[in-house]
Amino acid sequence: MKAPIRVTITGAAGQIGYAALFRIANGDMLGREQPVILQLLDLPQAQGALRGVMMELEDCAFPLLQQVIITDDPKVAFKDTEIALLIGARPRSKGMERKDLLEANGAIFSAQGKLLNEYAARHVKVLVVGNPANTNALIAMKNAPDLDPRNFSAMMRLDHNRAIAQIAQKLFQPIRDIKKMIIWGNHSGTQYPDLDHAEIRGRLVRDILPDQDWVENTFIPSVQKRGAAVIEARGLSSAASAANAAVGHIHDWMLSSHHNDWVTMSVPSDGSYDIPEGVLYGFPVTCKNGHFKIVQDLPISELGRKHMLDSHRELMEERELVKHLFA
Ligand SMILES: NC(=O)c1ccc[n+]([C@@H]2O[C@H](COP(=O)([O-])OP(=O)(O)OC[C@H]3O[C@@H](n4cnc5c(N)ncnc54)[C@H](O)[C@@H]3O)[C@@H](O)[C@H]2O)c1
Numbered sequence: 001m002k003a004p005i006r007v008t009i010t011g012a013a014g015q016i017g018y019a020a021l022f023r024i025a026n027g028d029m030l031g032r033e034q035p036v037i038l039q040l041l042d043l044p045q046a047q048g049a050l051r052g053v054m055m056e057l058e059d060c061a062f063p064l065l066q067q068v069i070i071t072d073d074p075k076v077a078f079k080d081t082e083i084a085l086l087i088g089a090r091p092r093s094k095g096m097e098r099k100d101l102l103e104a105n106g107a108i109f110s111a112q113g114k115l116l117n118e119y120a121a122r123h124v125k126v127l128v129v130g131n132p133a134n135t136n137a138l139i140a141m142k143n144a145p146d147l148d149p150r151n152f153s154a155m156m157r158l159d160h161n162r163a164i165a166q167i168a169q170k171l172f173q174p175i176r177d178i179k180k181m182i183i184w185g186n187h188s189g190t191q192y193p194d195l196d197h198a199e200i201r202g203r204l205v206r207d208i209l210p211d212q213d214w215v216e217n218t219f220i221p222s223v224q225k226r227g228a229a230v231i232e233a234r235g236l237s238s239a240a241s242a243a244n245a246a247v248g249h250i251h252d253w254m255l256s257s258h259h260n261d262w263v264t265m266s267v268p269s270d271g272s273y274d275i276p277e278g279v280l281y282g283f284p285v286t287c288k289n290g291h292f293k294i295v296q297d298l299p300i301s302e303l304g305r306k307h308m309l310d311s312h313r314e315l316m317e318e319r320e321l322v323k324h325l326f327a
């Protein structure tokens with residue numbers, strides 16, 4: 001039996017937490033042979049609900065679930081953690097943009113960055129889900145100077161999955177055949193869902209779907225605005241699909257991305273594709289042995305470059321607004 005991995009989930013009593021926990025305990029995130037210890041954090045007023053969630057986890061009798069710790073103390077939740085899903089934050093409601101949450105949520109991530117720096121395992125992998133995810137991840141990273149910045153990421157996998165689903169529906173093709181999707185930039189309305197490299201059974205999707213008007217006026221905006229469309233329909237922001245994306249993000253980071261494919265992760269920019277250092281930005285990456293590598297040398301169209309720079313500009317504006325939260 002392998003040694004258990006400690007997984008911290010913040011906002012564990014919230015809707016994404018509820019949808020993620022049972023998947024993780026079932027082995028969907030780290031594999032069917034990897035025991036886990038869940039360290040669940042939520043606010044004091046949510047401890048009752050969290051106790052209920054723990055009871056339900058117990059009642060599933062998951063063979064891989066070795067221990068569940070519930071707490072309102074982040075020091076307890078982050079102690080020796082090896083994977084931290086930072087979900088706990090306010091969601092937006094109808095009519096808000098994700099960056100409207102910066103004020104309310106930014107402070108959470110500076111405090112949690114400091115605590116991760118102090119209490120987490122040195123190899124901890126951090127996935128920020130709470131919005132605005134890219135900039136919150138930057139805040140956490142900037143407050144954790146002793147941890148490798150490459151261990152901080154933000155979630156763009158939901159956008160990636162949404163884009164694949166749109167193409168599968170448009171072409172009446174199975175999801176599993178659609179590869180090499182990319183979402184560049186920010187998890188916001190400026191993200192750039194890039195179809196130029198996507199393949200279906202080895203053929204470029206662009207060759208099968210030459211309808212540029214559909215790509216520009218339907219595909220790109222519908223992926224960019226899908227979060228708002230779900231809020232409009234449900235009255236609440238995406239939860240199960242967000243949890244599924246978080247499980248997929250960590251799964252691939254830890255256990256490798258698929259052969260001849262890549263995934264989108266928001267990671268610290270390193271100058272690749274002329275996106276300057278200083279923000280967390282969605283890039284296509286491959287993962288192996290717990291490390292990601294940004295896919296290099298993809299040709300970028302003129303339209304694509306414009307979208308990529310617009311999204312970078314927005315991230316720089318967000319960065320400017322939260323600079324006071326950096327350690
Ligand atoms: N990146 C993405 O693709 C993506 C997708 C969906 C949602 N989100 C974001 O994820 C976040 C959570 O969404 P949700 O629907 O689960 O919200 P929710 O309101 O259902 O749950 C949030 C939980 O976090 C807790 N919480 C708040 N502050 C906390 C703190 N400082 N420490 C620990 N726990 C804290 C709350 O008590 C609550 O239980 C939101 O910011 C939402 O916008 C991101």
Ligand SMILES: O=C(O)C[C@H](O)C(=O)O
Pocket residue numbers: 091092098131158226227228230237238
């Ligand atoms: O859109 C939101 O506010 C929630 C989430 O980021 C999403 O993309 O569904």
